[in-house]
Amino acid sequence: MAEKIQKPKGTQDLLPEATIAWQHVETTARQLFASWGYGEIRTPIFEDTALFLRGVGETTDIVHKEMYRFEKSERDLCLRPEGTAGVVRAFMEAGLSRASKPVKLWYTGPMFRYERPQAGRYRQFHQLGVEVFGLATPETDVEVIALAWQLLESLGLKGLTLHLNDIGTASDRTAFRAKLQEHLRPLLPQLCKTCQHRFDENPFRMLDCKVPACQAAYESVYIDDFLKTPWTGIDSQAAFTRITTLLSALNIPWVQNHKLVRGLDYYTHTVFEITANTDGVDGMGTINTVCGGGRYNGLVETLGGEPTPGVGWALGLERLIALLPKHEDSSPLMVVLPSGNDGSSPQDWASAYQQAKTLRQQHPTATILLDTSNRAFKKQMEAADKRGASSVWFQRDGEWQQKLLGR
RNA sequence: GCGGGUGUCGCCAAGCGGUUAAGGCCCCUGGUUGUGGUCCAGGUAUACGUGGGUUCGAUUCCCAUCACUCGCCCCA
Numbered sequence: 001m002a003e004k005i006q007k008p009k010g011t012q013d014l015l016p017e018a019t020i021a022w023q024h025v026e027t028t029a030r031q032l033f034a035s036w037g038y039g040e041i042r043t044p045i046f047e048d049t050a051l052f053l054r055g056v057g058e059t060t061d062i063v064h065k066e067m068y069r070f071e072k073s074e075r076d077l078c079l080r081p082e083g084t085a086g087v088v089r090a091f092m093e094a095g096l097s098r099a100s101k102p103v104k105l106w107y108t109g110p111m112f113r114y115e116r117p118q119a120g121r122y123r124q125f126h127q128l129g130v131e132v133f134g135l136a137t138p139e140t141d142v143e144v145i146a147l148a149w150q151l152l153e154s155l156g157l158k159g160l161t162l163h164l165n166d167i168g169t170a171s172d173r174t175a176f177r178a179k180l181q182e183h184l185r186p187l188l189p190q191l192c193k194t195c196q197h198r199f200d201e202n203p204f205r206m207l208d209c210k211v212p213a214c215q216a217a218y219e220s221v222y223i224d225d226f227l228k229t230p231w232t233g234i235d236s237q238a239a240f241t242r243i244t245t246l247l248s249a250l251n252i253p254w255v256q257n258h259k260l261v262r263g264l265d266y267y268t269h270t271v272f273e274i275t276a277n278t279d280g281v282d283g284m285g286t287i288n289t290v291c292g293g294g295r296y297n298g299l300v301e302t303l304g305g306e307p308t309p310g311v312g313w314a315l316g317l318e319r320l321i322a323l324l325p326k327h328e329d330s331s332p333l334m335v336v337l338p339s340g341n342d343g344s345s346p347q348d349w350a351s352a353y354q355q356a357k358t359l360r361q362q363h364p365t366a367t368i369l370l371d372t373s374n375r376a377f378k379k380q381m382e383a384a385d386k387r388g389a390s391s392v393w394f395q396r397d398g399e400w401q402q403k404l405l406g407r
Numbered sequence: 408g409c410g411g412g413u414g415u416c417g418c419c420a421a422g423c424g425g426u427u428a429a430g431g432c433c434c435c436u437g438g439u440u441g442u443g444g445u446c447c448a449g450g451u452a453u454a455c456g457u458g459g460g461u462u463c464g465a466u467u468c469c470c471a472u473c474a475c476u477c478g479c480c481c482c483a
Contacts, residue, residue: 006474061481065408082483111483116408118477127483194480205481273483285477292483316483379436381443392443405443 010115010123012318021321026108028154029128036147038104038130043086045110049076055085055303057265066113079112083129083314084266084296085303091133092305101134108317119285120319129293129314133300136231136309138242141270141295142250144311148274148291149252151315157323159277160290162247163257166240169229169268170298173261176223177203187217204261222258231269243270266302267294270311276323284322291315332366334359334402335384337377337394344374348395355393355400 007013014022033040049069056063068079080086087107090096096103108128117123132144145162152160167173180203188196191214195206207218231239247254260271271294278284293313300308336359338344338352356370369387371380377394384392384405391404 009475066481113482115481116479117475118479121482125483129483202481289483314483319483378442383443385443389443394442403443 008123010117012122012124021324021326022317025128025155025317025321025324029106029108029151032147032151032154033106033130036104038106038147041087041090041105041107042109043083043090043107044080045112046077046079047086047089049078051085051089051303052078052081055088055266055299056082060265062113066115068112068114081113082111083107083109083127084131084299084312087129087131087312088299088303088305088310091131092300092303096133097300097306097308102140103133104130105132106130120316120322122318126317127314128317128320129312131310131312133308133310135311136295136297138231138234138239138270139246141243141311142246144293144313145247145272146250146252148293148313148315152274152290152320155320156325157276157290157320161275162252162254162272163260163275164243164254164270164272165223165257165260166236166269167223167261167267167271167294168236170265172229173204173223176261180204180206184217191217207259207261218259223261236269239269266296266299268297270295272313274315278323284319289316290319290323332363332390333369333388334363334366335369335371335380335387335389335392337371337380337384337392351395351400355395359393 030040049067052063052067058064062081067081070077087105091103091105106129109126110124111127112124114123115121130144130147132140145164149160149162168176181199184191184199184203184206188199191199191206192209195209195214198205206214209215209218230236234242244254244256257273260273272292273289274291275288276284276290278286278288291313292315293311295309295311297309298307299310300306336352336356338348344352352370356368359366359368369384369389371383373380373383375383381392389405391402393400393402395401
């Protein structure tokens with residue numbers, strides 16, 4: 001027997017039962033974005049590799065070891081590992097930088113990262129995100145966050161927390177990194193092995209360590225003191241305060257997370273994550289970040305465009321859907337059987353098709369099924385019942401009659 | 408890249424050295440039933456991931472391998 005072909009590792013087949021939830025999320029998001037004035041953008045699933053090398057940063061794991069990279073006709077291409085870089089590229093290429101500001105966009109689609117699959121983490125996964133170009137005001141950051149919050153609320157999610165921080169600019173971080181290492185070097189022998197390893201590679205990650213002894217060492221080390229590069233005309237601290245004040249006024253519960261210093265290279269100033277309580281949620285494992293984003297004022301310029309500030313977020317659809325309450329398809333189901341106990345003539349069939357058509361017009365939200373199996377009438381009744389039909393229609397003495405299938 | 412878990416019919420799941428390898432669900436057929444819900448009878452299926460080894464004998468033990476899965480890393 002030929003070997004079975006299976007889906008590639010880390011991918012999923014979404015069967016009709018599952019796509020109901022996806023459609024629900026997509027529909028909700030689409031309506032919300034439209035009413036907030038965000039336009040949809042669709043960009044290619046593969047791009048020039050250089051886009052991500054420059055945009056996301058060569059040192060990040062995403063680019064470093066997780067890209068699906070391939071060459072075709074001497075072009076170095078790769079499957080997109082995230083959405084922002086492609087949107088920025090398209091934004092520049094379409095000349096949107098000359099459009100009136102701000103430019104508000106949203107996108108959705110598959111992303112690809114070559115990594116070990118786990119609960120809530122796939123090699124092909126889907127993101128839904130927004131990007132706003134052209135405004136560097138704290139109020140823009142709040143709007144973008146409020147939009148994410150509104151979407152998650154509309155979908156009925158509970159137990160959400162917004163974590164945010166200001167991580168300054170790349171140069172602020174370089175200074176902080178040096179200071180951090182200087183501060184921690186003498187303490188190194190007391191820290192756990194993982195932290196010792198991270199000291200050189202990525203000292204920011206050390207701040208996330210869960211070992212109590214390590215935590216104590218990091219207690220007083222905050223990036224705040226290194227935020228020298230101001231926003232446009234606003235001091236960093238003042239900007240952050242404006243953001244948090246406004247969030248509170250909007251009843252969006254936030255917490256400042258000083259440890260939120262990671263992220264892709266392109267972030268400047270505001271970074272945030274929305275986490276969910278994943279206790280007892282199937283398919284989420286230990287992962288609880290649903291949405292992540294921030295401001296990226298230097299990205300457009302890095303990719304060769306006019307200096308343009310930007311801010312946005314992306315949320316993982318697989319993770320989001322795992323958190324959603326089960327969504328049942330509640331539309332009534334009616335089944336049309338072609339005839340009564342006697343065999344069906346061509347006229348009977350034509351009449352059945354017509355009857356189905358009429359019912360579909362009369363009940364636009366219902367599902368109307370025509371049984372074309374040609375099985376015994378009794379079998380058709382059984383099948384209708386098994387499917388959970390609320391009623392069946394059948395012909396008797398030339399008349400269509402409905403029979404309710406109550407329990 | 409590094410750890411842990413699991414692999415028996417489409418799904419769930421017994422068996423743990425010698426079995427015709429249970430059972431349930433699903434599916435199909437026939438019957439019963441107030442033309443369907445219940446119930447009864449029957450039927451279909453190349454099911455022990457793969458390759459070695461131990462043994463008189465392996466689904467059951469050992470090794471390897473593959474696949475899936477969970478965790479670390481990192482992230483959505």
